[in-house]
Amino acid sequence: MSRIQSCFAELKERQRVALIPFITAGDSEPALTVPLMHALVESGADLIELGIPFSDPMADGPVIQKAAERALKHNVSLRDVLQMVAEFRQRDAETPVLLMGYLNPVEVMGYEAFAAEASEAGVDGVLIVDLPPEEGGEMLPLLYAQQIDPVFLIAPTSDSSRIQKICDASRGYVYYVSLKGITGAGHLDLDSVAQRVSEIREISQLPIGVGFGIKDAATAAAMGKLADAVIVGSAIVNRIAEHQGDAEATISAVSSFVGELRAGLDK
Amino acid sequence: MAIEIPTNWHEMPDQRGHFGPYGGIFVSETLMGALSELNHAYERYMQDEAFIAELDADLANYVGRPSPLYHAERWSRELGGAQIYLKREDLNHTGAHKVNNTIGQALLASRMGKSRIIAETGAGQHGVATATVAARLGLECVVYMGEVDIARQEANVYRMRLLGAEVVSVTSGSRTLKDALNEAMRDWVTNVDDTFYIIGTVAGPHPYPAMVRDFQTIIGREARRQMQEMTGGLPDALIACVGGGSNAIGLFHPFLNDADVAIYGVEAAGDGIDTGRHAAPLCAGSPGVLHGNRTYLMEDENGQIIETHSISAGLDYPGVGPEHAWLKDTQRANYVAITDDEALLAFHALTRIEGIIPALESSHALAYAMKLAPQMKPEQKLLVNLSGRGDKDMHTVAAREGIKL
Numbered sequence: 001m002s003r004i005q006s007c008f009a010e011l012k013e014r015q016r017v018a019l020i021p022f023i024t025a026g027d028s029e030p031a032l033t034v035p036l037m038h039a040l041v042e043s044g045a046d047l048i049e050l051g052i053p054f055s056d057p058m059a060d061g062p063v064i065q066k067a068a069e070r071a072l073k074h075n076v077s078l079r080d081v082l083q084m085v086a087e088f089r090q091r092d093a094e095t096p097v098l099l100m101g102y103l104n105p106v107e108v109m110g111y112e113a114f115a116a117e118a119s120e121a122g123v124d125g126v127l128i129v130d131l132p133p134e135e136g137g138e139m140l141p142l143l144y145a146q147q148i149d150p151v152f153l154i155a156p157t158s159d160s161s162r163i164q165k166i167c168d169a170s171r172g173y174v175y176y177v178s179l180k181g182i183t184g185a186g187h188l189d190l191d192s193v194a195q196r197v198s199e200i201r202e203i204s205q206l207p208i209g210v211g212f213g214i215k216d217a218a219t220a221a222a223m224g225k226l227a228d229a230v231i232v233g234s235a236i237v238n239r240i241a242e243h244q245g246d247a248e249a250t251i252s253a254v255s256s257f258v259g260e261l262r263a264g265l266d267k
Numbered sequence: 268m269a270i271e272i273p274t275n276w277h278e279m280p281d282q283r284g285h286f287g288p289y290g291g292i293f294v295s296e297t298l299m300g301a302l303s304e305l306n307h308a309y310e311r312y313m314q315d316e317a318f319i320a321e322l323d324a325d326l327a328n329y330v331g332r333p334s335p336l337y338h339a340e341r342w343s344r345e346l347g348g349a350q351i352y353l354k355r356e357d358l359n360h361t362g363a364h365k366v367n368n369t370i371g372q373a374l375l376a377s378r379m380g381k382s383r384i385i386a387e388t389g390a391g392q393h394g395v396a397t398a399t400v401a402a403r404l405g406l407e408c409v410v411y412m413g414e415v416d417i418a419r420q421e422a423n424v425y426r427m428r429l430l431g432a433e434v435v436s437v438t439s440g441s442r443t444l445k446d447a448l449n450e451a452m453r454d455w456v457t458n459v460d461d462t463f464y465i466i467g468t469v470a471g472p473h474p475y476p477a478m479v480r481d482f483q484t485i486i487g488r489e490a491r492r493q494m495q496e497m498t499g500g501l502p503d504a505l506i507a508c509v510g511g512g513s514n515a516i517g518l519f520h521p522f523l524n525d526a527d528v529a530i531y532g533v534e535a536a537g538d539g540i541d542t543g544r545h546a547a548p549l550c551a552g553s554p555g556v557l558h559g560n561r562t563y564l565m566e567d568e569n570g571q572i573i574e575t576h577s578i579s580a581g582l583d584y585p586g587v588g589p590e591h592a593w594l595k596d597t598q599r600a601n602y603v604a605i606t607d608d609e610a611l612l613a614f615h616a617l618t619r620i621e622g623i624i625p626a627l628e629s630s631h632a633l634a635y636a637m638k639l640a641p642q643m644k645p646e647q648k649l650l651v652n653l654s655g656r657g658d659k660d661m662h663t664v665a666a667r668e669g670i671k672l
Contacts, residue, residue: 055571056445056557058452059295065439077569103293103556108570130556134283155297157459162299180297181457185625 003096004172017224022233024051025081026071028244044254044262061184063234082121089122098125119146133169167204184234217264245254276523284473306510307308320432336493349643363655365396371482373400376463386453386659389444390425390581393467398432413443468511469588483517502650504529508631510582514654535577536604546575549602571626578607626655
């Protein structure tokens, strides 16, 4: 069982909804990432999605694009991101870490090298936003072989045959995109999310994470009633942006926000 | 990777949009349904006689096709080699080849019941061509354009606004064409139900590279026939400029099975390939994935897309259509690069010698003709795609030469 799978199994037993914060590796400076990851765990994160910075993040809104730009100012590469995970693993052998990003940096590194080095660093899952399962023929077997769970997105526009295909390729969990739009957008429709989540449950046993547009404890709590995991990105990244240049203030602002989210979920 | 050389170049791409290892569909899940809907509509209507008849009538009566083939006799004589023939896409309505594609996609959008059109634009030619057909069909139109491009193509921005389009200034990243494309993709993800995204070049996820190509091959089909009528045979070589590569693929494609016709795609070398300040992914880039397809890119060793440079906004793009990537690897086409300075020389040459002011994009193709023609014999024939006219570039050329208009 992978670290992600055991994490969800354990949470299920405790009847706890997983809280999955997203931060971009290297935002707002490379030295901040590992301490921030530990702080996320201490304030209630069950799993961490760590963004690989990319110059052209087409599916992301301005908040996460700016985070990538801040990281890229420090030339944070995919290998640097793996290094950060390895460093995080020195103190935390439990919390699953999933890398989230776009295909090109992985493509340039080479799929085989990526799978091997990611596994070596202690990465547990990978979500490549612009890699649909149909194009994953080469990469997926390499990830499976290294016990890395590929996680795919399901969108409001995915029909049931696509949901099936996506769930077949996914390991660990699937990520339901709660709205048509980019990350950080703000027009959540709880009823439609509820309906879609139950459709996915009919097709697959995989835990379902819901993300996009969750910005506070209240929306997190509402989503937590529907899904197995709640993913929060832009709202956290906003707090990193607000406290750029002050590591202590960043960590404290992010920790207290994640704590609120946790409390909302556990209510 | 071993590349299989096809016997029929017209059979590509495969079902999922692959040209060898290039092309494909690399987008976020939200767009998969829309792309599949588009692909079905496209396949259906390209077999639909009423659709084709409407498209042909619009190309004839609205665009002004067929565009002439012009023998540039004086210029050919001056260069002292091959006879140069110009395919006059600059004479199309809106002044470039772009409208061939926007007419087709806008008709498709209407058939699909989409009420809103979005587009990205670099030089503004695709934006103008999109705003034009949107005005004519009564569709809402939003055009994304990088802030840098807006500054260097003011006249086209005003033109689009006159036509009723909303021009959105894109201030992220390098603030040029690639960022406009990112922003258009974001709009599409958000408004996917009622919105049709008219991509202006042969890039993006399948079916765009094939669909835009098919709308643009009118250039090559006409030129092939016109060359035969005018000269009794096919040209010895074709030349077209390549940014995303739509005018080039439009000219090249109908000639791909004519093995004796040499093919040259001309990229923008900017300040020179060796300076790194250029926009020549086929000549100096490497394969990667961007904007929905696998192709040659301008990227650094970490896979980040790097900023491009060209005097011509329409060539200032870090990727290129996947079919070009494949034509390069199979060596069916040759890709070369022309600097800003060389393109400007050709711009002036054609203007002064033939009385035709070419677009800066097309000037790259003309500049390569100036190199190639003298190496050929006077009985040989060179067909150059004059993809657009230069009116939009007056300010750029004047500024470069220290003249204030």
